[in-house]
Amino acid sequence: MPQYTPPLRDMQFVLHEVLDAVGQLQVCPPHAELDVETFNAVLEEAGRFAAEVVFPLNVSGDTEGCTLDRATHEVSAPKGFKEAYAQYVDGGWPALACDPEHGGQGLPIVLNQCLYEMLNSANQSWTMYPGLSHGAYDALHAHGSPAQKALYLPKLTSGEWTGxxxxxxxxxxxxxxxxxxxxxxxxxxxxxxxxxxxxISAGEHDLAANIVHLVLARLPDAPSGSKGISLFVVPKYLVNADGSLGTRNGIHCGGLEHKMGIHGNATCQMVLEGAIGTLVGEPNKGLQAMFVMMNAARLGVGNQSLGLTEVAFQNALAYARERIQMRSLTGPKAADKPADPIIVHPDVRRMLLTAKAYAEGARALLCFCAVLSDKELHHPDEKVRRDSAELLALLTPIAKAFVTDNGFAATNECMQVFGGHGYIKEWGMEQFVRDARINMIYEGTNTVQSLDLLGRKVLGNNGATLKKFARLVAALVETEGANEKMAEFIHPLAELGEKMTKFTTEIGMKALQNPDEAGAAAVPYLRVAGHLVYGYFFALMASVALKKIAAGSTDPFYTAKLQTARFYFARLFPETAMLMRAARAGSAVLMDTDAALA
Known part of the structure; x- marks a missing residue:
């Protein structure tokens, strides 16, 4: 059976030592009283809930799946899911980062991000039930009418209803x-x-008393295309003026999708037959309102893959330490045993370090994104709010696509560590691989994210936002450029930063002549951008670790951080050279292929 230990030390390192999240957020009025002790106490309790309540249901939930009663259209989640959700609600976890005006605790989004990383490691299928509620809450909070907010937000905040x-x-x-x-x-x-x-993930279930559906639909006089889409709030049960539940609405589950993974979550075909709903925001501008939820979901999906990468790594590492097979190429390492633990073999270490590096890079990126979200919402300086929003928009497709691509690769590597046992269900590794695969697909496939990054976020404003991130890179390079101990991290980062400008300009110019050039280059372009971002954070983390060691720390955590950063820059970062060459190959080798695809 698999195991899971919340990575509290690495979370605290990223939050407090690398990002100074508390210091950054204390200037925001809602978080002026925030302190490190509060952060750590919440993280510890969150980790305990994830590991002790939710994680034990992961394998059983995958095995059992969800059940649809076709006569009543009701869906039952796997055994234990409903009880775990009740504990989640009783603990106040749904309200963690919600507005106190609606009953929330008003804590930062970055803290909620860490809670959800641990929940996703513990059980992605279960976590999707409450997870989508945050997106519904955000959309209604941003675009709902006063009546809609009063009716729905308190119940979504408390977790009594899901979305x-x-x-x-x-x-x-x-x-x-x-x-x-x-x-x-x-x-x-x-x-x-x-x-x-x-x-529709979590479209029907028995965990909560009501489900608040946000539905895209067309008004009778709506223009065609995406400009004619409106957004409506459609509850499973109609809600009376006093907030009590009324009659069953005309929306129900017509069938459950039979999926490769996330079996414990009810992925539904939803049928609307004259269901009653109310308009959210303005007519024909539903996508603008829904994008609040979609962007939150894209960051959430990246977080799902981070969670799976972390738990897969932990299990692969534990197995590699114990499993004995063959001898080390440099001679026996466990002379008292008939063979050595497989962790002595170079390629086993490559697989383990790949997962570890991808987990640590993703954690830094996603925590950084969450801090940007907090500053966008609450920072007193309008320019900081605007800059934070712009940088977050740039990083969102990277956080979704790069993290989920890496998550699938990492879970595959971790399954490989187990050899034949990884393919057997009882070890839990094949479930992590199956669950990770959906994250590359939903909330906009990773190709769509790549097109969004290159077309909208980079070329759409002539690279202005990309230059803002480049300035962060340049500042780190300037600060650490003369530090010989940082050379192995700073030099490749600086080199890619310089190449990125020319690379982007070249792709942009070709796309002006032929839009297919952008489509052909987008996926490798996003991975190059992803490595630039990870490279920045790994260099930043290495800088912190070196300073701690120079100050006299003998904590092996900092040595481990440096070793992981070295591995990343030596074995993963060089992928950028191949990716840029592939992107520069152009569209002809893809589009002039009618005979090959006949």
């Missing part, structure tokens, strides 16, 4: 401009909504 987002349809995929779901106005401020939605 979903109902976007795509069988014929749509990512192209939401094709959706057909209709919303007919009733003359009393409500709408009758009819259509079918698919791939």
């Amino acid at each position: 979903t987002m109902c976007l795509t349809e069988p014929h749509c995929g990512t192209d939401l401009g094709l959706l057909r779901t209709k919303a007919e106005p009733q003359g009393d401020g409500t709408y009758r909504i009819t259509g079918e939605k698919i791939f």
Whole structure:
């Protein structure tokens, strides 16, 4: 059976020693009283809940799956899920980062980010039930009417109700401009909504008393395409004016998707038959409102892969220390045993270090993104709020695509460490691989994220936002450039930073002549950008570790951090050279292939 220990030490290192999250956020009025002790106390309790309550349900939930009663359209989650959710609500965890105006605790988003990393390590399927509620909360908080906020936000904050987002349809995929779901106005401020939605995570379940669906649909006079989409809030049970539950609404689960992974989460086909809903925001501007939820979900999906990478690494490391097989190439290391532990073999260490590096890089990036979110919302300086929002927009597709690509690669490597046992269910590793695979697909496939990064976030403003991140890199290079002990980290980072400008300009110029050039280059471009970002954080972490060691620390944690950073720059970072060459190969080798694909 797999095991899990919350990585509290590394979280505290990133939050307090690398990012100074508390210091950055204390200037924000809602977080003026924040302190490190509070952060650490919450992290410890969160880790205990994840490891002791949620993690034991991961394997059983995967084995059992969800059950649909076709007569009543009700879905039952796996055994223990409902009880664990009740403990989650009783502990006040749903309210952690929510607005005190609606019953929330008002703690920073970055703390909630760490809670959810641990929950995702413990059980991604279970975590998706409360996780989507945060996106629904954010969308309604940003765009809901006062009446909608009063009706829904307190219950979403407390966790009494959960939320979903109902976007795509069988014929749509990512192209939401094709959706057909209709919303007919009733003359009393409500709408009758009819259509079918698919791939709705946590769309129906028995964990909470009500489910608040955010549904994209078209008004009768809506223009075609994405400019004619409106957003509606459609509860499973209608809500009376006093907040009590009324009659069952006309939205139900028509079927459960039979999936490769995340078996414990109910991924639903949702049918709307004249369901009653109310408009969120302005008519025909539903995508703008929904993007609040979608962007939060994209960061959340990156966090799912971070969680899986961490738990897969922990189990692979424990196995490699114990499993004996063959002798070390340099002679026996365990002379008292018939063979050596496999951790002595170079390639086993490569696989383990790949997962470790990808986990630590992702943790730094996602915590940084969460701090940006907090500053965007609450910093007193308007320019800081604006800059934080812009930088977060740039990093979001990287946080979604780069982290999930790496997460799938890392879980595969960790399964490989187990050899044949990794392919056997009882060890738990094959579940981590299956669960990790969905993260590359949903909330916008990673190719879509790559197109978003290159087309909108970089070329869309002539690289202005990319230059803002480049200035962070340049500042670190300037500070540490003369430090010989930092040379192995700073030199490759500085070199890629310089190449990135020319690389981006070259792709942009080719795309002006032929848009397919952007499509052909986007995926390798995002990975290059991802390595630039990870490289920055690994250099930053190495700098902190070296300073701690120079100050007299003998904590092996800092030595381990340096060794991981060295591995990353030596064995993973060089991928950028191949990626840039592939991106520069152009679109012809992809598009001039009619005969090959006939």
